[in-house]
Amino acid sequence: MKEPRVGFGRETIQRLLSNLSAYQQKYGFDETVQITLNALLAYYSFNLEHGFKDEHLYESILKLKEAIPIYSNSTGEGGIFKVTKKSILEDAHIDLRGFFQSRYSIRHFAPVEVNMCLIEQAVAMAQKTPSVCNRQSSKVYVFSSDEDKQKVLSYQSGNRGFGDQASKVLIVVSDLENFTLIGERNQCWIDGGMYAMSLVYALHSLGLGTCCLNWSVERSVDKALKKATNIKDSESIIMMIAVGHLPEELRVTQSPRKPVQEVLVIK
Ligand SMILES: Cc1cc2nc3c(=O)[nH]c(=O)nc-3n(C[C@H](O)[C@H](O)[C@H](O)COP(=O)(O)O)c2cc1C
Known part of the structure; x- marks a missing residue:
């Protein structure tokens, strides 16, 4: 302030x-x-x-x-620090329009393994996503082996024809243990959804292709996947994300967007 x-x-x-x-x-x-x-x-x-x-x-x-133990040399973070407009503008000056325009849902992956370091880098970037009271309820599960990916994808209905080519399948969750009030009942979908978006853009910035995979399932399917993967019941599944390297050439859907005038309501 x-x-x-x-x-x-x-x-x-x-x-x-x-x-x-x-x-x-x-x-x-x-x-x-x-x-x-x-x-x-x-x-x-x-x-x-x-x-x-x-x-x-x-x-x-x-x-x-x-009461802090002598052996602790942790200084941690917390409190405040000063930034300048100049430093923010310098770091934020990127061609975001081109970056946004070049992200497509990728449904054709190269048969090359995605190194776990790239996933770790992307998750580290996504950690900067804002969340309510900085509670950071989101988590990412990574599945790499053919057996695990196949198992996880068998519960999802929108990956036929390309899911099996993904090098990694991610499951983004938001843990309800972070929320206590009735008014916060939908917060996991917002914080988790924003986190997933950051993660998709982070992966895009690292040159990887992604396709969000819906988790529009009934309770019984949700329960079955959680049981099969040891995901806690308190962790709401936001979506899966198929991740892979891009082939040299591929087809993507055009998916035109509504014009700005249709969605921007200026009062
Ligand atoms: C939450 C969410 C779930 C999605 N689920 C699927 C899915 O199950 N299968 C699929 O092929 N695409 C899925 N998509 C991708 C959308 O179809 C795609 O984002 C949309 O058509 C716009 O295309 P674009 O991503 O190429 O810009 C999903 C996207 C979102 C955000």
């Missing part, structure tokens, strides 16, 4: 402190504790800079910090 209010959010901070203390007692020191402490320190420093010294908060932070 441009001008955060000094001392704002004290109740939330108190709750965070007591939750953190309970968490630390139960689970010990880990990255979550470190990130939370860094965020609390940033909050304390901001207030101090603006003439508001919260002694109680500082003492609580120090107490929690004392």
Whole structure:
């Protein structure tokens, strides 16, 4: 925010402190504790800079910090850092129109194995996808062996004629354990869907072909796939993605899009 209010959010901070203390007692020191402490320190420093010294908060932070084991050299992330418009524009300056236009659903793959390093790189990129409260509910399962791919694809109805050529079959899921309120009941589809989109574009940027594969199935099929793959029941399956290298030449569908005037409603 441009001008955060000094001392704002004290109740939330108190709750965070007591939750953190309970968490630390139960689970010990880990990255979550470190990130939370860094965020609390940033909050304390901001207030101090603006003439508001919260002694109680500082003492609580120090107490929690004392519990950090000596052997830990983790500094973690959390809190804030400054960026400039210039640095953002420099990194974001790419021809996104050409990039978007050159992604097609690929249904013809070259018989070349996709190295797992590429999948790891793509997942690392997709990790930057925004998610509600940064809860990062999405996960990716990768299937590589012919037997596993065949098994997984046998539950999906839209891959006939090309699924067997995919070098990797991914299943993107969003874990419902990250959501607690009734109002969040559809959040997994949004966060998981956005994650899947990032992943598809990340794979595209690495030169790989992808085809999203719908998971529009009844509960019994969903249950059967989860059982066959050990995917937890709390993990909602967002979609599968067939991944492979591109052949030198291939046909893709034209799939024309509606004109902007039809979808952009300017009020
Ligand atoms: C969630 C989702 C599920 C899809 N499921 C399938 C599928 O099961 N089989 C298939 O051949 N294509 C599938 N597609 C691909 C769409 O048909 C394709 O994205 C659309 O026709 C636009 O074409 P384009 O991706 O080449 O631009 C799916 C796409 C999405 C986003």
